[in-house]
Amino acid sequence: MSDIITITLNPALDKSTHVAQVIPEKKLRCDEPTFEPGGGGINVSRALKKLGGSSCAWILVGGPAGEGICNLLEKEGVDFKAIKTRNWTRENLMVMEDNSGNQYRFGMPGPELYEAEWRQCLDDLEKLPEQKIPRYVVASGSLPPGVPDDFYEQLAGVANRKNFKLIVDTSGPALTKAAGKGVYLLKPNLGELAALAGKEKISAMEQEEIARQVLDEGKSQVLVVSLGPRGAMLASKEGISYVVPPTMPQQSAVGAGDSMVAGMVLCLLQGGSLEDMVRFGVAAGTAATMTPGSELCRKEDTDKIYQWLQEQKEKV
Template structure:
């Protein structure tokens, strides 16, 4: 049976809370914290589960925080291949200031991995032989080479799996130079991939076509925040508008989008349908507070709105 695999080199425990107001020097009383396992590929696997699918998450995990991380992920019933590491898994803190409704996101540095540890992660992916889709998502921690997603792209080709990358900067450039199945940059990531300072939405199509023509990817889904997304392949150019919703938090929108795309592709849907579902899932994620990912019922409702072209 074919399957979905995600790889996350820099997983984290996301600790979310809220406070009456952010004031320096004073003790601030926080609401009971919510703890969730996070990091790009981890979120994608969790969102796929919420949509009714299944993905195996491959990730490094270390120390007491790592054990706790593994426990949180197991509570969500996510199949996991865990590479034990010497250093502790990191924790991030997300704080909502209720007086302003501003959300502060404190990200701790990624846990350094040794060469032996990151090589074990690659080997673990290689051993998941029935993978139809491999998704690499998220930043790279210290110790991991910037061309690791290019190495994974090679592995995916050997395995006959479709490789999807959602990352930024140099890691994204290296992956694209090797050639992958699908890239999901936002506007900022696309402009840096194209070596430009800034991009206007009107330029997206031509830039994406150029990147595809150079063999860097077969499919590009450029996410455009509240505006939705643009799907580009050699033959397709399709703008998908996001339905208007009351936005609570955009954290996890990109990961929910990737989850929706892969979940639908795995179900045998077309690229246009999969991108429409991806937009529905990304937008559904913004309806929830904090780090909460998309809910299936919201995603399904938004998808039917998109399909009917019933968006104003």
């Protein structure tokens, strides 16, 4: 069993293509499409593979798109465990308009899952023998219809009982209900940080105070607040610090968050400090923005940016 398990309840078969111009009421001639396996946890596992790590992606999949995801993961050499669902896995579409450089992303709703299907994920984790318990479980992405908002909260209960560290990257009610005992690390953005504190929005002036409040309330042991192009804020019992990435040529922000999570969990697994974790995570997330379309981070870009961040730390 891998030291890292990622969980994706709402995966997608991502289809991307190019067209000269998006025009209403016209039949548009698109380029040959590219297919990729998608969904939060799946992308974390794929990025881990690119960074030289390994994991086992637990996925709930059904129908032709589900089979396509499994086939693509096999081709990429990503280990996975497929829990079959009766309803078909969704497909998403991304269209790049060549004339303008605009990117159009069409996300489809996930299929409804039956209780026995999503519960199998929890039960299978609960039944793992001691020698196969992972060190980290990354729960990432949205919850499809049929899955209760407290699914990640239930997962945190399993983390307590099985003694693994749970990392949660989600939003909305799934995030606010997950926050609590059993969650090691949360990765909200500023809007999600506000929701964790019961506020509609917060200013940059308040973010440190709110982060301390969330930690004091026991909603997680570590917070990594994503600040977009400005990097990330780390908040833990050791204090608060920031990592600001270098300005790099950007092509697409798709997959940056998942690449960041992959970098962080890999660094933790390798014994890195919390500050090293955030630096490597920001490096991987920034590297992902340098790649076209939905391509994730590249190791060589990630290593170069991480080295730069380390050198900046040493100058301080």
